[in-house]
Amino acid sequence: MKTSKCRCGNRIYFNNSVCVGCQSVLGRCTSCGSLASFQGEAEQLSCDRCGSVAHRCLNQSYGVCNSFNSSAGSLCHWCEFTTVIPDLSAPEAQPRWAALETAKRQLLVQLQHLGMPPFVGNLQETHPLRFEFLEDRIDSDGKVHQAFTGHEDGVVVINMVEADSVQRESLRVRLGEPQRTLIGHLRHEIGHYIDWSFASRVALKDYHDLFGDPFAVDYEQAMQNHYANGAPADWATSFVSQYATMHPWEDFAETVNVYLDIMAIASTANDQGRANFDLSPQADVGGLVREVLKIVIEASEYNFDLGLQPLLPEKLPKAVLTKLNYVHALRSKELSPEIASSHAV
Ligand SMILES: [Zn+2]
Ligand SMILES: [Zn+2]
Ligand SMILES: [Zn+2]
Ligand SMILES: [Zn+2]
Structure with a gap:
């Protein structure tokens, strides 16, 4: 499976949600499709790779997803299936x-x-x-x-x-x-x-x-x-x-x-x-x-x-x-x- 890099240089694996190196929020950005680190406060996150605004997929609250969407209060592209x-x-x-x-x-x-x-x-x-x-x-x-x-x-x-x-x-x-x-x-x-x-x-x-x-x-x-x-x-x-x-x-x-x-x-x-x-x-x-x-x-x-x-x-x-x-x-x-x-x- 394709991995990626956190902004601190640590590798990001498929299911990661927090960087063990710099504590950044990690996950998959549905705007650019990549595993990425995200910056900003609680509901004001943006993707480090493509710069898009990023909202947590609703299923993150159940611990079954690590994706981020461009729109708030919705399921990600993957969970919608x-x-x-x-x-x-x-x-x-x-x-x-x-x-x-x-x-x-x-x-x-x-x-x-x-x-x-x-x-x-x-x-x-x-x-x-x-x-x-x-x-x-x-x-x-x-x-x-x-x-x-x-x-x-x-x-x-x-x-x-x-x-x-x-x-x-x-x-x-x-x-x-x-x-x-x-x-x-x-x-x-x-x-x-x-x-x-x-x-x-x-x-x-x-x-x-x-x-x-x-x-x-x-x-x-x-x-x-x-x-x-x-x-x-x-x-x-x-x-x-x-x-x-x-x-x-x-x-x-x-x-x-x-x-x-x-x-x-x-x-x-x-x-x-x-x-x-x-x-x-x-x-x-x-x-x-x-x-x-x-x-x-x-x-x-x-x-x-x-x-x-x-x-x-x-x-x-x-x-x-x-x-x-x-x-x-x-x-x-x-x-x-x-x-x-x-x-x-
Ligand atoms: Zn990091
Ligand atoms: Zn992105
Ligand atoms: Zn999801
Ligand atoms: Zn069969």
Whole structure:
């Protein structure tokens, strides 16, 4: 993740709100998009990077955001994407919500940086992206209504339990998903959003050639098959994960997840001065993946030293590279005026 500098020279990290060096107020300025230090008194702050007037996002009072807006008394650009938050009367709700908002902001900042949906043309008007952070609900008869993590028509639902590291770890082991993390979930679900809002509208033929026609495979049936029989033995030759084998939609979402993982590592390597990767839409994605996998192997060795999981699979087969290249090429696609004007139905 891209870092920044406080006016005193200290580095500012993603979630910082106060500089440990000079006690300046820190956060993300929505006017210039940067992490920045802010100067002035209580309600008279201004951004050190762009000079804009800066008001605290309303969610700062809940400890779930560190952003600043140009207008007073409002939510920041990032927090506005969330339309349903948990019931905050439960003691565990606030830290879970904070973890989800952090991961969501991390995702959105990356998508904006890369110029990917929903930050393409007028997509947020025609195919709005929204997040709902839900909990399982028990009705008066004691019946449990489970909240399912997933995407439908622009709404990404995350079950709050995913923000609980103990619960998530038990699911990670049970479902055999080594990279089950909050940011991983969000990168997967945004893959479904990108599919629905953009890929299926601008590059459908290549999508069908690479991932298959999603409407030719019954989803419920595919899911039952997957949980009954598991992935084919040779899955690793053409898929990025076992789950990707289940259905074309899941294959695409898993590919987007890995693409965003790779771009995140490349961006951090640039920020830390270890590399100078070209992350533009024109970059050669094959060469980029090769170089990033060298970093992955090194970092996974450090993780192994501490008994942690590998960062990512350390090899990606040719078929997966072709799919990653498809996702990368989406960044050069534009919405034609005709497509841009069509709203979701
Ligand atoms: Zn400072
Ligand atoms: Zn600014
Ligand atoms: Zn906010
Ligand atoms: Zn999915």
